Amino acid sequence: SQTIHQWPATLVQPVGSPLSLECTVEGTSNPNLYWYRQAAGRGLQLLFYSVGIGQISSEVPQNLSASRPQDRQFILSSKKLLLSDSGFYLCAGNHGRSLYNEQFFGPGTRLTVL
């Protein structure tokens, strides 16, 4: 079974500072990978998804970007954080080619921008 790892678990950053959150996948190859943001413990907003190395689709325009340098690595970045970037960031993965392709989630990163 696949496992999604995320780090760091928590992060406090000042406004205007850069951001890099990392997600790695274990136990599968060529997964689809997703970044979500969750505000106030409710409602997951899809930010980015990737079907392969170097392939990124953005769901909403924002201050963030994503990259997939390796098959099992997905990175969420920002050059300058805004207060509104605070939230709980979740990475998820699934098998694009499998009939049974439910998503599995990582433990999340709590980001606080001050």
Add this chain to the structure above:
Amino acid sequence: GQQLNQSPQSMFIQEGEDVSMNCTSSSIFNTWLWYKQDPGEGPVLLIALYKAGELTSNGRLTAQFGITRKDSFLNISASIPSDVGIYFCAGQLPGNQFYFGTGTSLTVIP
């Protein structure tokens, strides 16, 4: 993005009672998923549904994929304190994008 309407928004029930929550959409989904999330953790998959009309159980949990493919419900029987958390539905359109409901917060009173 797609809108999934999940209800109720919150529930306060006595231990031992049954729980029912549902999701509806204006779009037809290929897959319906139900997740549970504990505070500060990632959602954990409870049940996955892949066919219209499918009824699937996982212990005390039962979920169904609506015939119209635009809705799904989740039932929890004989609730216990550890059922506390936020429950999310998620629908998958043709392709790889998933869309989530707004969540149902469940509180179980011992």
